[in-house]
Amino acid sequence: MVNNDEYLKITKQLDKGWRVIDENRVPFLRKVLGWLGNPDQKYKIIHVAGTNGKGSTGEMLNQILQASGYRVGKFSSPGLYTYREQVMINSTYITPSEFVREFNKILAVLKAHDLDMQTLSFFEWWTVISLSYFGSQQLDIAIIEVGVGGDLDATNAITTSLLNIFTKITYDHQDILGDDLVTIATAKCGILRPGAHVISYSGQDAEVQAVINERAQAIGAKLYDGPRPIITTYKVSPAGTNVKINDRLEVFLSLSGHFQLLNLNTVLQAVNVLRQLDYQISDAAIKDGLGQANLPGRMEYDAKNNIIRDAAHNPDGIEALVASLKSWRLPFKPTVILGILRDKNYMTMLEELLPYVARIIAITPANPSRSLTADELAAQILEMDDNVEVSIADDPTAAITVARQVRESSDAMIVITGSFYTLRAVKGIKF
Known part of the structure; x- marks a missing residue:
């Protein structure tokens, strides 16, 4: 063996x-x-x-x-x-x-x-x-x-x-x-x-x-x-x-x-x-x-914790994610744990996503050579839309910790998205 x-x-x-x-x-x-x-x-x-x-x-x-x-x-x-x-x-x-x-x-x-x-x-x-x-x-x-x-x-x-x-x-x-x-x-x-x-x-x-x-x-x-x-x-x-x-x-x-x-x-x-x-x-x-039918990381829903994991990694993917969020008529705008690769059209992705979220927890995806850093992502979000709350997580565990704190005061859905590498970065961390 x-x-x-x-x-x-x-x-x-x-x-x-x-x-x-x-x-x-x-x-x-x-x-x-x-x-x-x-x-x-x-x-x-x-x-x-x-x-x-x-x-x-x-x-x-x-x-x-x-x-x-x-x-x-x-x-x-x-x-x-x-x-x-x-x-x-x-x-x-x-x-x-x-x-x-x-x-x-x-x-x-x-x-x-x-x-x-x-x-x-x-x-x-x-x-x-x-x-x-x-x-x-x-x-x-x-x-x-x-x-x-x-x-x-x-x-x-x-x-x-x-x-x-x-x-x-x-x-x-x-x-x-x-x-x-x-x-x-x-x-x-x-x-x-x-x-x-x-x-x-x-x-x-x-x-x-x-x-x-x-x-x-x-x-x-x-x-x-x-x-x-x-x-x-x-x-x-x-x-x-x-x-x-x-x-x-x-x-x-x-x-x-x-x-x-x-x-x-x-x-x-x-x-x-x-x-x-x-x-x-x-x-x-x-x-x-x-x-x-089941696909890890593609609109993967954790009903117990009200979390969606979706590896939307380009503007079209984010547009599809947003269309789904709108169709569900959620009572609150979601909190998003977001990490994006810098070689994607991330400006368009953010333009599509930001109007439909309450807060973003920025992380660095698990691909050092291609990742937009959490600091860079947060700065870009603040420049584009100052109505969205932004937090920076130094590592995936910190992102989950921040999301837990948000959950204590809100029943909003949590969405983890932006890249396969973002989902991979938070895998195994229990909510």
């Missing part, structure tokens, strides 16, 4: 760089998969790209397919509370022993070609490990979530895909993907495969959708032209949303947030395609799956 220390030692040694601007990486990773016997060809793949909503869309499909009796692999990033969250089969994380086994198998292949462990970056290692691991586990289908972009992303090393799904495409990672939506959408369309069925988020920007249509047609991918489901909301709360689908099927969606309804629309279109491809998915499986 592999000791957990071996897993931790390996993950600490991996190169944390993305390497997403090198056009030679994806062809090289395809070579590596070839050396491993092309494990990605042993199961069907749903490949999901987009700016926001990839995790939610993938998780809803994951649970619906499991409820239908299929054995489902899911690769998504980043892992919030453990790296192993990134690789799951039927919602069970890869174990440290399984990770080490796959790592050693791949390392042996690299060494046979005069390469070493630093040949692959952290994200490339996890991508190849997931594809290799899935190939040994008799999967029916795997849901693979793009990391950054599409064409140059490590997940694009896969050979074929059954479905290409595009969630909402908007501005993020402009330093890598470009400054305009057409360029960003073109990069994300790099995942398209001939013969694959293509589904796009219903609220997609018109110029983004035009790029998807053009690129899909050019390579012979099949754009979805079936019915768009009609989703009616009749009860919303931080715990989730009760909806009626096509005025017929009543469902409780356990993923909280108003924006999830458009993601659900995308998922239901994917279900229509899968049914056409002879996947047996009943209405009961849809209902059961949506009730089980």
